[in-house]
């Protein structure tokens with residue numbers, strides 16, 4: 190069997206640059222890729238990789254362009270430069286190949302085509318001065334941590350002692366963490382199964398297995414059958430904290446894509462309601478329940494407005510409530526490097542207001558002696 194042929198790097202750069210522009214316009218990585226690859230979904234894996242690489246080098250690449258270009262380039266040219274400069278910094282392809290392929294990618298549209306000599310010059314100058322330029326920009330904290338200045342200021346103010354360690358940890362590649370479905374197997378039995386397939390893994394929590402080499406979910410043994418789900422080890426602490434007992438009424442109030450819903454069901458939550466405001470995301474809860482062979486009531490509604498999901502004049506009460514509220518997601522930057530660049534300072538206040546409304550609406554639904562867990566990432 191022959192290995193799949195890699196697409197031309199020029200195509201990857203061109204589509205990554207298109208996604209980059211959408212991302213800089215405010216779209217998440219996922220939405221930017223879906224829109225940019227509408228006619229070339231087959232290119233998603235390499236383009237996604239190029240976009241992540243570009244975002245992980247965002248602050249440095251923008252600084253390099255400021256130093257190497259006499260004036261700020263147009264948005265589409267800047268996008269192509271950012272994705273190409275990130276490839277040069279990563280060093281997986283020969284420098285001259287990246288430059289050549291970026292110039293080829295520039296031929297795609299009239300506005301980048303007229304700038305192809307400029308693109309060529311900036312990239313070649315970067316290669317010539319790479320060591321000096323890299324050393325110079327590292328002195329800048331926004332480059333060192335690849336974070337906007339306002340984000341660093343807030344982090345420093347909130348965590349005066351730990352902020353550098355936090356920012357450093359967010360530069361690391363995130364591990365692939367699995368949660369073993371206790372309804373179907375045990376963590377130890379699953380580790381044996383991985384060992385039999387020569388897959389390196391370590392138990393790092395009651396049900397948490399760290400798979401040493403990241404791989405697509407389709408290649409994770411037992412994933413399709415619901416033996417395991419992908420979930421960070423920290424997130425795996427939420428459901429057990431609730432101490433689910435048989436017969437309890439449980440509400441997962443912001444549930445998609447269902448990571449905690451499925452965990453609650455695995456722990457024996459029989460009377461389980463999963464509530465989600467976004468109907469397209471709610472589909473993923475149902476998909477995950479089906480894959481794990483578990484069940485719950487999936488309802489589309491706004492947890493802050495009871496009338497949108499409770500029967501008219503109806504009342505509901507729960508013994509356990511999980512409120513995994515919309516948040517800045519500042520704790521999952523290493524998995525989602527786009528987050529600091531998509532957020533604005535005003536979002537912090539706006540999101541805490543939303544969290545307050547959710548808490549005010551849900552608290553009265555908790556039975557006396559019940560537990561409500563407010564989670565943010």
Ligand SMILES: C[S@@+](CC[C@H](N)C(=O)[O-])C[C@H]1O[C@@H](n2cnc3c(N)ncnc32)[C@H](O)[C@@H]1O
Nearest residue numbers: 443444445446447448449465466467491492513
């Ligand atoms: C952090 S994610 C939840 C992750 C999920 N609990 C898990 O473990 O897989 C937050 C979710 O809350 C949903 N959401 C936001 N506002 C909501 C609201 N007012 N009512 C219900 N769901 C809401 C979002 O669409 C998003 O899917």
